[in-house]
Amino acid sequence: MSEEIKTTNFIHDIIDADLASGKRSEVVTRFPPEPNGYLHIGHAKAITLDFGTAEKYNGRCHLRFDDTNPEAEDIEYVNAIQADIKWLGFDWGEHLYWASNYFDTMYEYAVRLIKKGKAYVCELSSEAFKDYRGVPTRPGKEPPGRERSVEENLELFEKMKNGEFNDGACVLRARIDMTSPNLHLRDPAIYRIKRAHHHNTGDKWCIYPMYDFAHCIEDSIEGVTHSMCTMEFEVHRPLYDWILEELEVFQSRQYEFSKLNLTYIVLSKRRLLQLVNEGRVSGWDDPRMPTLCGMRRRGFTAEAIKKLCAIVGCTKFEGITEIEQFESIIRDDLNENSLRAMGVVDPIKVVIENYPDDLEEEFEVPNHPQKEECGVRKVPFSKELWVERTDYMDDAPNKFKGFTVGREVRLRSAYLVTCNEVVKDDEGNVVELRCTYDPETKGGSAPDGRKVRSTIHWLSAKHAIDAEVRLYDRLYTVENPLADKEKDFKDFINPKSLEVITAKLEPMLANVEPGVRYQFERVGYFCADLDHTPEKPVFNRTLTLRAPRKV
Known part of the structure; x- marks a missing residue:
């Protein structure tokens, strides 16, 4: 069993207690990515925790694509996500699932809530919705239609499903507590109208469940015992529990842990997509990107990434890890496992x-x-x-x-x-x-x-052969590109993050396979790029032999 799997943490302590008390007889986890982008180093922590925990307890981990937002999703991302997980050394076996496969059940569950008087159709605009919801220091106001009859709500929800309303005209809301200090319990939207073609269900649906409604139901249907999320979902947990309790279905439980944060790195998928769309990088797999495919292309190893996750550990403390620590782990791994060349x-x-x-x-x-x-x-x-x-x-x-x-x-x-x-x-x-x-x-x-x-x-x-060598450095010039609220994070892009040179290499390096790593003696660690061919050798610098001095 690997080091990262043997490592214990507070979630494992909970699991140990659940198994000892008989509350749970097995351990089922899941990794539920939304296929709207490529996985990055932050996802690696969740992957190693979800799959590693299942392995430690001889349970199973599901790979479930949370495909409830068809406008942002693409099969390209689906394929890339699966490739990245397997590269890290994990496998879901036969347990590959899609949120969209549960859309019929989710619709039935929404109807069940309406019949219990626990959901209603709301016709407020998005601006009015926010106004009625209020703020944490001020209670919300009861929206129009909250006291509408069950029969009326069933009829309106049916019309939503049948496409009789325009996008944004109304939503289905859970009926909980408009005075709750937790905004996520102030009658949250659980279904919205969105006319978008779905890769799996086609044009069958013009309404789609919201994440908070869908996620807990997916966990319940699959029998997930320990559903692990990052800390920002802690305030969502009461809603997670409320939905499952009201539906009277299998009670999955959610547990939260801190994200992996690194200096000199931005992990927001929205911002990474900006870099790609604006041509600031060559693509999602640009070796300067914090994506797993970008790190793989640069020459980082799966073992080093998993070791970082093990060292950072699973806690509730939102800290930040220095990039130098990660680079040191990578150097140690490459020094041990890379062949030498000149x-x-x-x-x-x-x-x-x-x-x-x-x-x-x-x-x-x-x-x-x-x-x-x-x-x-x-x-x-x-x-x-x-x-x-x-x-x-x-x-x-x-x-x-x-x-x-x-x-x-x-x-x-x-x-x-x-x-x-x-x-x-x-x-x-x-x-x-x-x-x-x-x-x-x-x-x-x-x-x-x-x-x-x-x-x-x-x-x-x-x-000696001539080779194109790409000298990569950190993408940003400051430790936290998001700290200065007066500037755009792209203002801190390092203009020297990539230098392309022609180098002289040993002749045998022309015929290595893309992805093979070498230490060029006394120079640094390098990896044959995806573009590498015998006719045109291309190598990426993974890291220098030693960490650069801090100024």
Whole structure:
């Protein structure tokens, strides 16, 4: 059993008590996304809690699409949601459900409430509806029609179903308490008129249930024992309980936990959709997006995401987690599980003047320095090489571990070489290092035991491939883009969140599959992009090797 599933929390304590007392004999949870967007890192916490809890107690978790708002929903989102859940390592088996499959039952339940005198048709406009409802510090007013007879309400609701009213002309409301301090109990709307084609039910319905009415009924029909929601639904729980009690059906129970919040990230689906529609990002799977498909494309691992959720835990405390903690978890995972390769993102040429012009060699380089089982690969070597520009410095101090004139360095797994001369262009930029090598140091060590202070990664200029490398950084320049109410969150988009360069890579990287992750030695973690092909290699930078310093 995985670490995140073994982790206990206050909801698990409730479940333990329910099972021990006999209140519940099994554990049934559900993950109920609305298919109106892609899942993001915040949803990952709910997914791991819902599916992980069911797994811990040998129960089951349902995947249920809450498709009660057809105008905003799309089958594209349905497919993406299923793919993301499976990528995280969870499976709903045969328990895939749709809220729309219960529309007939929901309609019957609404009629049942009307017959009990617990629901009525209200013809107030949306503005008047809010006015009559009042505010938490002032009781609401009784709306017109609240005392209408059961027969009249049944007739009006039937006309709503038959399409005899315009959209927005009226709603069906639960009849509870217009003086309640909880606004959600002040006769909330439970059905509205909406002429919209539905992907599942077609044009059968022109009325659709509201979320608060539908959600608890869906839980009840499916026998959900522990329905877990985020904290904003805490004030909705009395309505959840009221509906099920009045309908006299299976009593599911709702429990609330805090959301996952991260610095430098905005998780509102509405705002994410803005970024996509306005072309601020390339799509929902842009590697700068906090969506699960975007993080997957960037190279984040499902294991790291689940570990973050386990560390944050399940509480009622609405805190915020620093992005640096998440990135540290990702680095640890990638360091452990990513194969190594050599890539040069800002190349300058090295010419080994005493190396034979026609000689080519291959050197064995470990695929992972701590894992012998990962084996070795052969990397070609020749007279002309590429190295990183940052590995050279004029008049370098002793602490600098790179090339400078007169210093001997090690080319990883190859030879010891000494820089003798530097070639610069008219603007003073270094374009070439002219060096000599010691043929007796093959493999990177000297037979006389002399030591060098630095080891440099390199690529044979003759064999290296050109690749498009996308250097991703944080999408926002501030920790909380929503904090300043005087500005739009898009004002804080980082103009340097994406830089596209051409880098030099090992030739074998041309043929890897999209999604394969590597550590480019001494550079960072990179992932072959979805656009990657042997003819046009494309890699995304997942993260630098170390966290950037805070300013």
